[in-house]
Amino acid sequence: MEKTDNIQLTPGQSSINKWLLLVVFIAPACLAWLALQNNWFNIAVTNQGKLLQPAVQIDIEKFPQHMQRKWVVAYFADAECSECQSAAYLISQVKIALGREQSRSEIAFISQSPTPNHAIQSAYSDISWISLSQLPQLTKQSFYVIDPLGQVILQYNMNISHPAGEALAEQDKKLGKAILADLRKLLKLSKIG
Numbered sequence: 001m002e003k004t005d006n007i008q009l010t011p012g013q014s015s016i017n018k019w020l021l022l023v024v025f026i027a028p029a030c031l032a033w034l035a036l037q038n039n040w041f042n043i044a045v046t047n048q049g050k051l052l053q054p055a056v057q058i059d060i061e062k063f064p065q066h067m068q069r070k071w072v073v074a075y076f077a078d079a080e081c082s083e084c085q086s087a088a089y090l091i092s093q094v095k096i097a098l099g100r101e102q103s104r105s106e107i108a109f110i111s112q113s114p115t116p117n118h119a120i121q122s123a124y125s126d127i128s129w130i131s132l133s134q135l136p137q138l139t140k141q142s143f144y145v146i147d148p149l150g151q152v153i154l155q156y157n158m159n160i161s162h163p164a165g166e167a168l169a170e171q172d173k174k175l176g177k178a179i180l181a182d183l184r185k186l187l188k189l190s191k192i193g
Contacts, residue, residue, distance in 0.1 A: 046185070048178035049145065049154035056138060060150035064128055067106045069193045071186060072146040073179060074130075075158075076138055077111040083141055084109065084117055087158060088124045090172060091143065094180050096124065101187045143179060145186065148193030154182055 060068055073094055075087040089133055091107045098105060109120070109126040116129030138144065138152065145154040164190055187193075 071105040074108045078140040135154035
């Protein structure tokens with residue numbers, strides 16, 4: 001048979017042990033509550049574009065028939081359309097990189113100008129040119145992902161800094177990869193479009 005030693009605690013030691021036990025179990029809960037209240041932690045974000053909250057609604061009835069009920073990567077062009085050639089190349093590469101999911105998405109230029117840029121239309125026939133007289137409050141010269149219900153949900157700011165025809169700059173490649181990653185994730189999780 002084993003011999004056990006009975007350790008006698010003094011009343012002061014017993015009180016300290018009770019407080020230590022209390023602190024060990026309550027302190028983590030209090031720290032967690034404080035962290036949540038004071039936003040000490042970054043909330044996990046997996047999208048690479050800027051999430052628009054609330055989503056901006058676009059009238060998809062003005063989109064061509066082949067674009068309705070599909071995911072759309074759109075470039076909001078300004079009047080001069082100075083970056084259109086680079087933007088057209090970038091979104092056409094995103095569409096090609098989608099592979100078998102290409103049929104679920106479309107690419108487009110959206111502008112207030114009623115006449116499309118003919119040089120871009122002839123070079124990139126897969127890009128639709130959409131003229132909307134009332135553009136929502138969105139930044140021009142930016143890319144947007146539009147869901148099949150017409151809600152603009154993600155924004156990507158364009159920073160094209162090279163002449164047309166040159167290879168894409170490293171930053172532009174990152175932009176294309178970011179759009180592609182988010183679009184693939186949306187297509188994977190989406191039951192519509």
